[in-house]
Amino acid sequence: MTDHDVRVLDDSQFRTAHTLFRGTLHNAPAPDEQWKVVQESYEPGRALGAFADGKMIGTVQSFPSRMAVPGGAVVQHGAVSRVGVRADWTRRGVLSALQRAQLRAMRSAGDVVASLRASETMIYGRYGYGVASRFRYLDIDRRRAAPRSRPVGRVRLVEGEAGERIARELFDELTLRRAGTISRWPSWWTLNVRRAAVEQNLKIAVRSSSVPSGPSGDDGYVVFKVEPGENDPRQGKQTRLSVLDLWAGNAEAWADLWLFVLGVDLVGEVSAEGRPVDEPVQWLLGDPRACRVPDEFDETWLRLLDVPTALTARTYREGEPVVLGVRDVYLPENSGSYRVTADGVTRVEDEPELVVDVDVLASAYLGDVSFSTLAATRRLDVVEPDALARADTLFAVAEVPWCGSYF
Ligand SMILES: CC(=O)SCCNC(=O)CCNC(=O)[C@H](O)C(C)(C)COP(=O)(O)OP(=O)(O)OC[C@H]1O[C@@H](n2cnc3c(N)ncnc32)[C@H](O)[C@@H]1OP(=O)(O)O
Numbered sequence: 001m002t003d004h005d006v007r008v009l010d011d012s013q014f015r016t017a018h019t020l021f022r023g024t025l026h027n028a029p030a031p032d033e034q035w036k037v038v039q040e041s042y043e044p045g046r047a048l049g050a051f052a053d054g055k056m057i058g059t060v061q062s063f064p065s066r067m068a069v070p071g072g073a074v075v076q077h078g079a080v081s082r083v084g085v086r087a088d089w090t091r092r093g094v095l096s097a098l099q100r101a102q103l104r105a106m107r108s109a110g111d112v113v114a115s116l117r118a119s120e121t122m123i124y125g126r127y128g129y130g131v132a133s134r135f136r137y138l139d140i141d142r143r144r145a146a147p148r149s150r151p152v153g154r155v156r157l158v159e160g161e162a163g164e165r166i167a168r169e170l171f172d173e174l175t176l177r178r179a180g181t182i183s184r185w186p187s188w189w190t191l192n193v194r195r196a197a198v199e200q201n202l203k204i205a206v207r208s209s210s211v212p213s214g215p216s217g218d219d220g221y222v223v224f225k226v227e228p229g230e231n232d233p234r235q236g237k238q239t240r241l242s243v244l245d246l247w248a249g250n251a252e253a254w255a256d257l258w259l260f261v262l263g264v265d266l267v268g269e270v271s272a273e274g275r276p277v278d279e280p281v282q283w284l285l286g287d288p289r290a291c292r293v294p295d296e297f298d299e300t301w302l303r304l305l306d307v308p309t310a311l312t313a314r315t316y317r318e319g320e321p322v323v324l325g326v327r328d329v330y331l332p333e334n335s336g337s338y339r340v341t342a343d344g345v346t347r348v349e350d351e352p353e354l355v356v357d358v359d360v361l362a363s364a365y366l367g368d369v370s371f372s373t374l375a376a377t378r379r380l381d382v383v384e385p386d387a388l389a390r391a392d393t394l395f396a397v398a399e400v401p402w403c404g405s406y407f
């Protein structure tokens with residue numbers, strides 16, 4: 001018997017939930033103007049609240065989305081966000097109750113996977129979420145960078161709603177190719193681009209090739225902002241240009257967009273966050289040391305909600321089969337043995353050769369970490385030692401997973 005219960009919220013309760021969540025991040029309630037934009041991002045049926053004595057004490061929410069998995073298939077995805085429990089109710093099992101209800105609700109709604117960005121790394125593993133992609137920060141000393149080439153296509157600044165419209169169209173065209181990328185929901189753009197465009201003076205530059213490929217010829221964009229720094233007469237103006245969102249349909253467009261931001265005058269440093277770990281920006285530069293990687297971070301915390309469907313959705317490399325045993329406490333119907341082969345996956349009664357908790361399977365699922373690494377760090381049970389090499393071969397991917405959308 002608990003002293004709280006969990007319910008699906010109706011739209012009259014969304015603002016209370018949002019205020020509660022902001023409070024758990026030590027932020028004041030959203031002012032009315034901001035709430036007008038934020039409320040569109042609450043989806044009926046996807047926001048839950050925990051209640052005690054008739055008062056909301058915790059909340060979780062998810063956005064409807066899709067995610068690309070290795071091999072190119074796209075699965076239904078719940079993007080979990082706005083998780084918070086009031087400070088006077090923490091460590092009494094409220095989040096656990098919310099998670100139990102949310103995992104069940106998302107699975108029932110047909111979400112094959114869920115993902116989130118974790119405020120702290122100790123929270124979500126117990127609920128079956130595992131780190132499945134990483135991102136990195138870049139800081140480029142623009143005056144030292146000495147780019148090796150010049151743009152070969154055309155990069156133009158597009159202002160106002162036209163810029164956002166082109167960026168959205170290009171994003172929809174270019175995402176869901178790399179494993180781990182997700183579709184964005186309409187309010188993502190309203191909150192992260194339209195509102196920020198006004199508040200933070202965001203700029204959007206669009207790249208087109210000299211030989212048009214698609215109908216518009218546009219094949220990439222970058223959203224960035226420039227924060228003027230102190231005017232120090234010894235060093236010139238230390239102004240920072242931050243790359244917030246950069247997507248390109250091909251290598252030429254990618255290089256042109258980076259060369260464009262590196263070419264903006266009166267900027268001391270070009271920085272970026274949330275970039276893929278395999279992005280070779282330093283190779284564009286005459287002085288590769290001008291590009292520093294100050295940090296690498298966990299990005300996607302992935303939850304396989306429907307393990308058989310998720311395992312079947314991705315492809316596998318040529319190799320000998322392996323039998324994986326999966327343990328899932330919160331969604332026990334996922335527990336069992338799965339025979340993974342180059343041709344697909346079947347549920348079996350065989351004894352497993354490797355046994356993983358569902359959060360560890362999530363970490364291996366997009367290909368970011370191998371079973372051998374997980375075994376070496378004591379994250380899985382090895383019944384049959386030579387199964388590790390077989391699992392590594394089957395799950396290997398050519399390109400590291402990356403999401404590139406913060407929520
Ligand atoms: C996707 C996102 O939105 S990320 C944002 C997450 N929200 C925040 O960080 C806001 C501030 N924090 C909070 O609101 C709360 O502390 C929450 C939501 C993180 C946790 O809520 P709680 O109701 O305290 O969690 P609950 O009591 O169910 O904890 C379950 C277990 O997780 C552990 N746990 C929960 N939070 C943490 C934490 N931050 N660090 C370490 N362990 C934690 C608890 O100790 C407990 O362990 P036990 O089962 O061994 O006793």
